[in-house]
Amino acid sequence: MTGQTQLVEMINGQVTTTSREVAEVFGKSHQHVLRDIDGLVKQIGGVQNWTDPSTVGVIKNEQTPIFTEETYIHEQNHQEYRQVRMNKDGFTLLAMGFTGSKATQFKLRYIQAFNEMEETLRSQPALPTNPLDQIVLLAQGTTQLSKEVGKLKNKVDELDGNQVLNSARYEYISKAVSAKVREYANVNNLNYKKVNGELRHDLNRQINEVAGVKIRRDLRDKDFDTVTQLISIWTPTTATIYQLKQMELEV
Structure with missing residues (x-):
């Protein structure tokens, strides 16, 4: 869909x-x-x-x-x-x-x-799991069969990659976001409680943009490595940094 x-x-x-x-x-x-x-x-x-x-x-x-x-x-x-x-x-x-x-x-x-x-699922042929059956399949292999197996693998990989993150991976991303936001606040001597919301919003917005999703809950398995790398090198946008400075000036 x-x-x-x-x-x-x-x-x-x-x-x-x-x-x-x-x-x-x-x-x-x-x-x-x-x-x-x-x-x-x-x-x-x-x-x-x-x-x-x-x-x-x-x-x-x-x-x-x-x-x-x-x-x-x-x-x-x-x-x-x-x-x-x-x-x-x-x-x-x-x-x-x-x-x-x-x-x-x-x-x-x-x-x-x-x-x-x-x-x-019905349209995807099942590949043998029994070692003997696998040997027979290989023995009967032709160039066309190899192409079809390759196509099937691509379909399976695509289907797997488009699944939303499982709970364990999603929790890992959530914890990584929290840790990165806290790290940035500490390194820059910012009041974590005061700037937490703005920093988190900035990081989540960048994650959604890179992954091409509207909300973080829609992240897919294929986005996991890209998102974790982004989190590790993330810094706020210029607009967010300016807003943080304004917040620091507020009484």
Whole structure:
């Protein structure tokens, strides 16, 4: 879905989305979306299934989890909060309760995103993992086969690179931003609490510009190395430095 926020992503072989993404797209409070999911969990799986240690945080449909508990790191306060990941079935179940013309449009966008990702996966042939099968494949190789494998690898690399950062990498970026801002303030003898917001805004703006995203949460795997290098050499823009000097002059 070119030009749009990535609504779905591949996790453990399933096309999924999150409660936060749903809340953002549908213009709802994330807490309200979590409340709706919790209500569905009680209706479908029952509290016992939800709290069973063997299936904690999961409601299953034919052995496939449709709702799974996760956590994420908040971009601003860096605290850990709850979110729920869901597959297509989980989303469909949740979205049944969303009404209105705009809600219908958003549902259609999601359905299209799920279908496109699933179609992409179906169209990709599976490469053998058994060593013997791999040898046979190599023995049967031709120039055309090599080209096709090369094309497939490029597709897989592109798909992987376009996935949004996982929670561990995103947390690493967040901590690196905080550390760099504090370092700059200390080296330049600035009041960290006073200038923290301006410096952080400047660095995040440069990160988004380099990665070609609107918000840092949209960073992709392929942006990780570039962003970490940028953070390591970052200095504020002239406009930000001027603003900091003005702030220092304020009584």
